Amino acid sequence: MAFSYVVFNKISTNSAQNKLNEASLQTLTSIQTNVDLMVGNVNNYSKMIFSDDNLQNLLRQGNVYADLQTQSKVSMYLNNLMQAVPIIDSVYIFDNSGNRFSVGTQQSPTFARANVHDAEWYSQVVAEKGKYILRLNGSGAFTESSDSNFVSFIRLIRDMDDTSPLGVLVINIKGEAFVQAYANLPNQNALQIAILDENNQIIAANSTDDDRFALMKQIMASDEQLLNQTLLQQAAGNLSVKSDSQTYTVSFLSEGSFNWKFVSVTPHNLFRTVNKSLVLLALMLLIINGVVFFVTSFIISRSIIHPIHQLLRSMKKAQSGSLRKVPAATSSYEFEQLFIGYNNMIEQIDQLLKRIIEEQKTIRKAELNTLQAQIKPHFLYNTLDSITSLAMSGLNDQVCDLLEALGSYYRMSVSKGRDIITIGEEIDMVRNYLKIQKARYQDIFEVEYDVDESCCPHKILKLVLQPLVENSLYHGIRSKGMKGTIRISAHHADGMLRISVADDGIGMSEEEVARIVRPEGKGQIESFGLWGTLERLRIFYGDRSSFKIESEPGKGTVIALFIPLGGDTSWTS
Known part of the structure; x- marks a missing residue:
């Protein structure tokens, strides 16, 4: 003891230490997610600001003071935005000549440099070519009237027509906004x-x-x-x-x-305080169990040993395939019930073996449904955020188009509960998905379709192309930092349907492809959408389907799926 x-x-x-560490990391992950969402929202607000026509026209003149009437419109627009978004403390606009004007509260930080070109971060902002950077307290470029921190969101303002640099946008985020990430x-x-x-x-x-x-x-x-x-x-x-x-x-x-x-x-x-009480309780249980075990060991009769040995011999024979019943022990009621239960178990084993085939089929379908449920579209929040931005900008026609595309996408993804849809329906679902994404990332990607019309009536497992297209957009083209192209094709090839999604994004090395195709564990899957799609195809079609991934760093990725004609007609719900 x-x-x-x-x-x-x-x-x-x-x-206890490990559980505490895991809980701490989970908490930090939640905080990081909240911070990422907040910065992502500020990024969307910055796009709304620099895409404003009045600001674009003002900066194209080379001097923010060249047209005071237009500057007043921009200031009013920024004031309205700050009232709607309380996490923003102030907004600074710098033109290419170093002139600036700002909108903020009375306690807003003051720009302390003679010219924006003197700021420590200016050269990096220019080099990023439109990507934003974050700097605590503006890296000394601002003086704060209070002791609280703030984070400067800084990015280059580019011409919406020819992408030439027009100036610099600085959005100062209140430090209290980051406290809300763990306030509860x-x-x-x-x-x-x-x-x-x-x-x-x-x-x-x-x-x-x-x-x-x-x-x-x-x-x-x-x-x-x-x-x-x-x-x-x-x-x-x-x-x-x-x-x-x-x-x-x-x-x-x-x-x-x-x-x-x-x-x-x-x-x-x-x-340690919680652990001490637990250890003392365990010690008491050890003492009690030791005493009980020591006392009851003298009560056990030899009459128990013989029927147990008899039952053990029968069990060993059952392991070798000899499923025979044993005579029920009559020495006690408990052993009699034990032997009856064992004989009933032997009798039911044959029946259970016959049910294995049907159960395996049920398990196979359950695995497919589970994987399909995990590959649900998760961009609804960002889509609604884009709709909000368009509505605030007064682009009602684009709002209607985007809502119509969103409704069509989810209506097709539900497909009245069917697991099997036509390739034409799958392509239409992808068109609506990319139409939604096009509203968010107008200058990031283009789409090309090469679909043989004779392929459209053929049946295919639902939600196969969308995860691949999403993978190309998020992990291929967006990470590239420049405009790219997604190519979607569907053709007949050697009695199979060849469906491919190609992009000219950042590509992958052979090691990265191997980690996606053959992950060591679920927690190490780098692209769950791609892996989940391939796994669903494997479960649904078995060995009749195949795939091919061709990728090279810096040159893009091609993912080709080879689907048997006819599909699996036994799974229609």
């Missing part, structure tokens, strides 16, 4: 959260102290070299840090496009 107590204490301590966390006193920028400077942190950053700064300073090295080398993890005779567990998550770090700090005594 003493040995069990020591072992259990060690195991429970490690288990339970047990605030036990879990300290902080968001760090790419230079490990604290953007926001929660604490009950007067100085919100005191604890986090203290822990960061306790072993600064180890923390900085770990944050740079690992995307996520946990480590122990000592500060003022107290040991803390630091969980961190540094994945994402901003190079920001999300850090949580938990004192060790938090889980």
Whole structure:
């Protein structure tokens, strides 16, 4: 019992620590998702700002003060936007000559440079060619009237006609907006959260102290070299840090496009208190069980051993295929019931074996439905956000077109509960999907269709092309940073249907393709949409279908599916 107590204490301590670490990382992941959504919304607002016709016309004149009437319209537009979006503290517009005007609150940060070209981040913004960058407190380019932090969202304003640079847009986001990413966390006193920028400077942190950053700064300073090295080398993890005779567990998550770090700090005594009670309870149970076992071991009669051995011999014969019943034991009621139950089990095994084939078919269909349910379109939020942006801009015709495409897409994706639809319906679903995406990414991609009309009536498993097209758009073309083309084709080939989706995006290496086709585990799948589609085809068509992936870094990707004619008519619901 003493040995069990020591072992259990060690195991429970490690288990409690691991569960706490997992919970911390899950919390950080939720915070990162909230921050990504917020920055994504600001990105959409920035697109609304620089696409404004008045601002475009004003910046094309080379001086923001050249037309005060147009500048007044732009200022009114920015004021209305800031009232609708309270997370924005101020907006600065710089033309190519360094002139500027701003809209903000009375406590807004003030631009402290003589010219925007003197700002530390200006050359990087120009080099990004329209991509945005984030800088804590504007990297010293702004002076803040209060002690609170803010994050500057900075991007180049380009001409909507010829994409030439017209100026620079700076949107200052309130630091309190990032606090909302973890404002509703339970047990605030036990879990300290902080968001760090790419230079490990604290953007926001929660604490009950007067100085919100005191604890986090203290822990960061306790072993600064180890923390900085770990944050740079690992995307996520946990480590122990000592500060003022107290040991803390630091969980961190540094994945994402901003190079920001999300850090949580938990004192060790938090889980040790819970673990101590659990270990004491386990010790008491060990003592009680030991006493009960010791006493009952003398009560067991030898009469129990013989029928048990008889039953064991019959079980060993059953393992070799000899399914024979054994005479029921009459020494006690319990053994009699045991033998009766065993004989009934032997009798039912034959019946169970006959049902395996039908059950396997049911399992096969359930696996397919599960994979199909996991590949649901998840762009509804972004589509509604785009519709909102168009509506705010007064583009009612485009709003109607986009709503019509969205309704058609979901109506086709439901397809009255059918798993099998025609290739023509699948192509129409993709057309509506890309029409929606075109409204969001007007200058990112073009689409080409090469579909043999004789292929359209053939049946195919539903939602096969859309995940592949989505994969090409998000992982191929958008990551490329420049306009690309998606090509969709359908033809007959050697008695099969050849359906392909090609793009001229960033492409993939052979190792990346191998990780998608043959993932080591579900948690390591890099493109669930592509893998899930291939897995659904494998389950549905078996060995009758095949696929081919051709990809080269920098040159794009071609995914070809070979579907048997006729499909599987037994699965029609």
